[in-house]
Amino acid sequence: MGLDLVPLWTILLGLAVFYYVVFDGFDLGVGMLYGLVRGDAARATVMNSIAPVWDGNETWLIFGGLGLLAAFPLAFAIIIPAVYFPILMMLLALVFRGVAFEFRFKHPALRTFWDTAFCGGSLVATFAQGVVLGTFIQGFNVDGRHFVGTSFDWLALFPLAIGLALMFGYGLLGACWLVLKTEGELQDWARRAAAICLVAVLAAIAAVSIWTPLAHPEIARRWFSWPNIAFLSPVPIVTALIALGEWEALRRRHELTPFLGAIALFLMSFIGIAISLWPMIVPYRYTLWEAASAESTQAFLLIGTLFLLPVILMYTAWSYWVFRGKVHATAGYH
Amino acid sequence: MTLDPVLLSRLQWGWVISWHILLPAFTVGLASYIAVLEGLYLVTGEEIWFRISGFWTRIFAVSFGMGVVSGIIMPFQFGTNWSRFTDTAADVISPLLAYEGLMAFFLEASFLGVLLFGRRLVPPWAHFFAAAMVAFGTLLSSFWILATNSWMQTPQGYKIVDGRFEPVDWMAIVFSPSFPYRFLHNVNAFYITTAFVVLGVGAWLLRRGRAMEDARMMMRMALDLLILLVPLQIFLGDQHGLNTLEYQPAKVAAIEGRYDTAQPAPLTLFGIPDDAAATMHAAIEIPYLGSLVLTHSLNGAIKGLKEWPADQRPPVGPPFFAFRVMVGIGVIMLLVVIVGQVLQLRGRLWDSIWFLRLCQLTGPLGFVAVIAGWITTEVGRQPWTVYGVLRTADSVSPSLTGANVAWSLAFYIVVYLIMFPTGIAFMAGLVRRGPQQPDLEAPVSQIESGRPHEPFDSAARAAPQL
Numbered sequence: 001m002g003l004d005l006v007p008l009w010t011i012l013l014g015l016a017v018f019y020y021v022v023f024d025g026f027d028l029g030v031g032m033l034y035g036l037v038r039g040d041a042a043r044a045t046v047m048n049s050i051a052p053v054w055d056g057n058e059t060w061l062i063f064g065g066l067g068l069l070a071a072f073p074l075a076f077a078i079i080i081p082a083v084y085f086p087i088l089m090m091l092l093a094l095v096f097r098g099v100a101f102e103f104r105f106k107h108p109a110l111r112t113f114w115d116t117a118f119c120g121g122s123l124v125a126t127f128a129q130g131v132v133l134g135t136f137i138q139g140f141n142v143d144g145r146h147f148v149g150t151s152f153d154w155l156a157l158f159p160l161a162i163g164l165a166l167m168f169g170y171g172l173l174g175a176c177w178l179v180l181k182t183e184g185e186l187q188d189w190a191r192r193a194a195a196i197c198l199v200a201v202l203a204a205i206a207a208v209s210i211w212t213p214l215a216h217p218e219i220a221r222r223w224f225s226w227p228n229i230a231f232l233s234p235v236p237i238v239t240a241l242i243a244l245g246e247w248e249a250l251r252r253r254h255e256l257t258p259f260l261g262a263i264a265l266f267l268m269s270f271i272g273i274a275i276s277l278w279p280m281i282v283p284y285r286y287t288l289w290e291a292a293s294a295e296s297t298q299a300f301l302l303i304g305t306l307f308l309l310p311v312i313l314m315y316t317a318w319s320y321w322v323f324r325g326k327v328h329a330t331a332g333y334h
Numbered sequence: 335m336t337l338d339p340v341l342l343s344r345l346q347w348g349w350v351i352s353w354h355i356l357l358p359a360f361t362v363g364l365a366s367y368i369a370v371l372e373g374l375y376l377v378t379g380e381e382i383w384f385r386i387s388g389f390w391t392r393i394f395a396v397s398f399g400m401g402v403v404s405g406i407i408m409p410f411q412f413g414t415n416w417s418r419f420t421d422t423a424a425d426v427i428s429p430l431l432a433y434e435g436l437m438a439f440f441l442e443a444s445f446l447g448v449l450l451f452g453r454r455l456v457p458p459w460a461h462f463f464a465a466a467m468v469a470f471g472t473l474l475s476s477f478w479i480l481a482t483n484s485w486m487q488t489p490q491g492y493k494i495v496d497g498r499f500e501p502v503d504w505m506a507i508v509f510s511p512s513f514p515y516r517f518l519h520n521v522n523a524f525y526i527t528t529a530f531v532v533l534g535v536g537a538w539l540l541r542r543g544r545a546m547e548d549a550r551m552m553m554r555m556a557l558d559l560l561i562l563l564v565p566l567q568i569f570l571g572d573q574h575g576l577n578t579l580e581y582q583p584a585k586v587a588a589i590e591g592r593y594d595t596a597q598p599a600p601l602t603l604f605g606i607p608d609d610a611a612a613t614m615h616a617a618i619e620i621p622y623l624g625s626l627v628l629t630h631s632l633n634g635a636i637k638g639l640k641e642w643p644a645d646q647r648p649p650v651g652p653p654f655f656a657f658r659v660m661v662g663i664g665v666i667m668l669l670v671v672i673v674g675q676v677l678q679l680r681g682r683l684w685d686s687i688w689f690l691r692l693c694q695l696t697g698p699l700g701f702v703a704v705i706a707g708w709i710t711t712e713v714g715r716q717p718w719t720v721y722g723v724l725r726t727a728d729s730v731s732p733s734l735t736g737a738n739v740a741w742s743l744a745f746y747i748v749v750y751l752i753m754f755p756t757g758i759a760f761m762a763g764l765v766r767r768g769p770q771q772p773d774l775e776a777p778v779s780q781i782e783s784g785r786p787h788e789p790f791d792s793a794a795r796a797a798p799q800l
Binding site: 051052053055056058059061062063065066067069070073074076077078079080081082084085087088091092094095096098099101102103145146147148149150151293294296297300301304305308309312315316318319322323 | 417439732
């Protein structure tokens, strides 16, 4: 065959991870905001805005994980043990959050417990995902084909800071989703929450943009050496423009634009990280090509993926279309 | 005492998979049942199908949700605890796992939303289609995950390059020798498990005089399905056993509790295995029967575990006892189903209180049989993760300490002991509520955007009106 499938798989996996971050991001964000919303009716509305879609969104986490396993198994085998406890925290948090959708209707007495589980689960899962991302950027202690650090290497300032930042990031996505799906007082509240999250997210983007080049000389070289700096300068400029647009869209009470703007901010951050780390998949040790699975493995999975992914996107779009429009808690709520 | 990361990782895997497998054991069958009920409702328009389907769909939603969240945990275990296995075998098994995600999970997750919340938002045929797609998704999921497991049990179609498995022939990998038997035996087990739950719940409703018409229909449907599937399962189990004898004779020796090769071999009904001494204490044996069952001849030879070096033998206790539990349950199930059919033919089914009570008691037996079967096949293939090639002890993540795994296992135990009892209590509550009349008077505004206050209340299940 001799066809290099690595670039294609890199794009596919990148898209899958980005899709997951945006879609489960907004519903994890909604989950965290749920804890701040007051009133049964408003809470029901918040929960109902994601009830029919969260399960499909979470499926992309499996696809992202399995995609990494299938296309870059060496990366999976090194990265996942390194973030043993963040992954454990994320999985258990997702368990609590997932079953809370069903269980909170059982007893009023237990509702407080499951409400806390829903909100707390969303928060812990988000934080843990941020820690995984932070550990990824921080790099891994590798010997041969194995991770040889300790199970607590993630317990450092940078990963924890990224965990905190991602909470505001998903909060922004969630708040913008609520702006789109609700109306009245709840929508106003969501708009204010979105503005607060936006400020925090911009601060985090700025901080990471300064921190990573300082910590990793190769990242500094990537961005600031000539002529890279000329090619790459649009990235921060476009990000700043999007941030301004997002602020305006919230101020002018747009409904859909803030959500799209939040996605665009995530896209720019994603591109920024990709530029910093390219072509590493196990920073700063193995490249995408070194960690790739056998050509036959990538080809075998690619055939089905190229056929199935459009179908999946089509029926996902259909299920979002079925549940389009504003959400209401009950007949009496306005 | 030092904590062994290998043993603890095995315990953790056993803990999370045992709980998880209970859910597919139920939802695979239930999804198909709901699809059939929705189909009957679509064709006949009779309300009984609607009521029964609504009743089981509410229960399905809870069990499926639990299945999803406990299932997400599974693929990550490959990375967290079994990274060396992952690094060695990923080129072969990962596409099978990824295909499960691509084909099954997305199908199920997307159409589940429409099945649960979309009754009034989509035309009736589309609602039935969603139910059918969810059912189809569960079967695809079983296909791929059992293909993966079967390859690990009876690996073929690979070559080893630099100590790692590389794929050579994908058809051989997906359809490994034990796969057809394992797949049919498992899916049939899932259908039987569900049918016994339906039978038991129907009997319970009947004894309480609740939704009598619906309960009778559930029992009739379950009994008619089971009289076909239970005998079929005994046949499939026998075939699966012959296949195991051919490809994993050490597992069969452990199941039989046979340390010494024998020809003809007796069947050991019961005994106390002693791996250290390699003998079976207090064995109760029936001459010739072992050969007859396993080789279908009176004089066939059965290899004993002593034919293998000590470090290549599975422990005898778990597969030996678990297998007897599974077969024992199979026999009980067969008796229940035959008695039920006889009573039905004589028109005595509904007033035989003792039989209704028996149905209630045997309702959960399928789950026990599934777990027992799983223990039989998984402990029986030890000490290997990829049979005969990669040892379990060489599969675990090198960076893990025993304390790391002890902590994570403790967390999994605590969380599962909260989640599963709550879920089971919640489903029991749904059973107690019984099938509901469709509420045709429900105000449309209440379900305006398809999201009623409570996901599965009767208003949302009302007949399609819009």
